[in-house]
Amino acid sequence: MGASAMRGRRAVFLDRDGVINHNVLNPATGELEAPLTAAEFKVLPGVPEALRSLQKAGYLLFVVSNQPNYAKGKSTLDELRAIDGKLQRELAAMRVEMAEMYYCRHHPEGVVPEYSVVCECRKPSPYFLRKAAREFGIDLGQSWMVGDRVTDVECGRAAGVRTALVGTSGMPCVEADWTGEDLAEAVEHILSVQVREDGNAQLC
Ligand SMILES: [Mg+2]
Ligand SMILES: [Zn+2]
Numbered sequence: 002m003g004a005s006a007m008r009g010r011r012a013v014f015l016d017r018d019g020v021i022n023h024n025v026l027n028p029a030t031g032e033l034e035a036p037l038t039a040a041e042f043k044v045l046p047g048v049p050e051a052l053r054s055l056q057k058a059g060y061l062l063f064v065v066s067n068q069p070n071y072a073k074g075k076s077t078l079d080e081l082r083a084i085d086g087k088l089q090r091e092l093a094a095m096r097v098e099m100a101e102m103y104y105c106r107h108h109p110e111g112v113v114p115e116y117s118v119v120c121e122c123r124k125p126s127p128y129f130l131r132k133a134a135r136e137f138g139i140d141l142g143q144s145w146m147v148g149d150r151v152t153d154v155e156c157g158r159a160a161g162v163r164t165a166l167v168g169t170s171g172m173p174c175v176e177a178d179w180t181g182e183d184l185a186e187a188v189e190h191i192l193s194v195q196v197r198e199d200g201n202a203q204l205c
Pocket of ligand 1: 016017018019020148149150
């Protein structure tokens, strides 16, 4: 058994909106936000190939996503479940398996009482990454968080994983280990780092 196998498995934790699927322009706020309906949920280009190459390289894949739209009264739980269902069908069609999909549906300032709480799972909390590490035997030091917001980077750093920030339109983020365009580019980087480090480890 090699050193890496003894240390635990590698994982990539993926934010959902803006990484796997398009954010959607909310005309009311002018902001890019999570889709509110399954019809609005569309996978970004290059995502199936990128996820399959991580899978092929032996990474466990997780979705870690804040979904406060029910708590905020902007969406129904059924609508959110329909979006989850569409993602699951799309992943199956891509032949990609997620080890787990973690959703925080809370918001500290929501309008639905039982979901409007200060919870322990909302990013930037590293709660779900630590839970995954315990339950799946993951080596966080060899793992990555990929997101499109600074809170994703903060979550990853708090958990001790490496961080990739996508969709920054070339704006570098000092907090992230890597910044770039999209998931496909991030995965290319993640795999190149692994090849380099595994190569170095063999030389020692
Ligand atoms: Mg996002
Ligand atoms: Zn939560």
